[in-house]
Amino acid sequence: MQVHGTDLIVVGEENRGEGALPGTARVEGDALITTEIRLPLAAYSADCMLIYFASKEKPLAALAHAGWRGTLGGIGAKVARYLQVHYGADPGQLVAALSPAVCRECYEIDGKTAELFRAGGWDNPAYLEPSAAGSFKLDLGAVNREQLTGAGIRKENIRWSGLCTSCREDLFYSYRRDRGVTGRMIGFIAIREQQGGRTS
Numbered sequence: 001m002q003v004h005g006t007d008l009i010v011v012g013e014e015n016r017g018e019g020a021l022p023g024t025a026r027v028e029g030d031a032l033i034t035t036e037i038r039l040p041l042a043a044y045s046a047d048c049m050l051i052y053f054a055s056k057e058k059p060l061a062a063l064a065h066a067g068w069r070g071t072l073g074g075i076g077a078k079v080a081r082y083l084q085v086h087y088g089a090d091p092g093q094l095v096a097a098l099s100p101a102v103c104r105e106c107y108e109i110d111g112k113t114a115e116l117f118r119a120g121g122w123d124n125p126a127y128l129e130p131s132a133a134g135s136f137k138l139d140l141g142a143v144n145r146e147q148l149t150g151a152g153i154r155k156e157n158i159r160w161s162g163l164c165t166s167c168r169e170d171l172f173y174s175y176r177r178d179r180g181v182t183g184r185m186i187g188f189i190a191i192r193e194q195q196g197g198r199t200s
């Protein structure tokens, strides 16, 4: 297994099944990348945003987990740049999808965390807004989308479900809504077999 940087993990056939059961992950990371055909990448979430990546021109797939820490660290942009630098993936040919996640109305963060976002340049009501005394509403999706476009991914190539895991109790588990006692969703992505030189 190769480990690059602090968050990104490139996985191959030899990693198949790793992490599927507790204690079987050999390294921890916030984003998985593969060029292997039919090797699914998977991640758990219950409010955090998952970001799925694929390329229109190359067999590449990536899956990032963006809670507030990953979002603050620009995990999505990091993945896009990594794909560009290490695999020559043109960001203009990358497609990204943002999973259902906790919406800004449901996502209150404390002043200390908000300060980190302010310092990171997100001091704008489009992303971060004061709510009740001392707390702030954070728009995970808006910040992540902005980071992806900043990394060169075209707006029309970014899909954002817009569904909130906390509002939609009928559809999703939500760590916040259920006060920690809840299930997890699993998100996965895989490269299908190559068809006529293209993959999807």
Ligand SMILES: [Zn+2]
Pocket: 102, 103, 104, 105, 106, 164, 165, 166, 167, 168
């Ligand atoms: Zn909501």
